[in-house]
Amino acid sequence: MSSRVPLTYGKKVLELFRNPKNLGRIEDANAEAIAGSLACGDMIAIYLKIDESTEKIVDAKFESYGCAANIAAASILTEMVKGKTLQDSWKISWKDVSNELGGLPSVKYHCGVLAVGSLRRAIRAYYTNRAKPDWLSDELTQEEKHALEEEKLMEVLAKKAKRAML
Numbered sequence: 001m002s003s004r005v006p007l008t009y010g011k012k013v014l015e016l017f018r019n020p021k022n023l024g025r026i027e028d029a030n031a032e033a034i035a036g037s038l039a040c041g042d043m044i045a046i047y048l049k050i051d052e053s054t055e056k057i058v059d060a061k062f063e064s065y066g067c068a069a070n071i072a073a074a075s076i077l078t079e080m081v082k083g084k085t086l087q088d089s090w091k092i093s094w095k096d097v098s099n100e101l102g103g104l105p106s107v108k109y110h111c112g113v114l115a116v117g118s119l120r121r122a123i124r125a126y127y128t129n130r131a132k133p134d135w136l137s138d139e140l141t142q143e144e145k146h147a148l149e150e151e152k153l154m155e156v157l158a159k160k161a162k163r164a165m166l
């Protein structure tokens, strides 16, 4: 008998999981990033096409190896940032994403956090070889820290698993 409790996803999450918008990669993206989560072993990649003169996101796509919530979060996030400046996109929090989805089950908050974490990484990546704007903090945001912590933990566990196999 399984102890798993079925999750109650909202209509919007299920709709975007079944028919995600912006799924795929942008070959000539000028910013991209990936983020991985230990909690589930899932990964997400975000691709952005940015108009250099206006700093507006003209196209955004994603690839997700995550769960339904992660796919829906990345899908809605890429919709939310299209047409927005990088500064406005930077301000989008995982709570905004969750609200836009009509809410996420609490055990699935991190799926939204991971999507926002990878978007913020992509925005940082864009400024790697450009003058950094004032609004871009040096300190990592909550969403970026979350992605980093899980990746570090994943590395440690992978090492332990390798040692156990020797």
Ligand code: FES
Pocket (backbone or CB within 6 Å): 037, 039, 040, 041, 042, 066, 067, 068, 069, 070, 108, 110, 111, 114
């Ligand atoms: Fe890992 Fe959702 S459970 S991204």
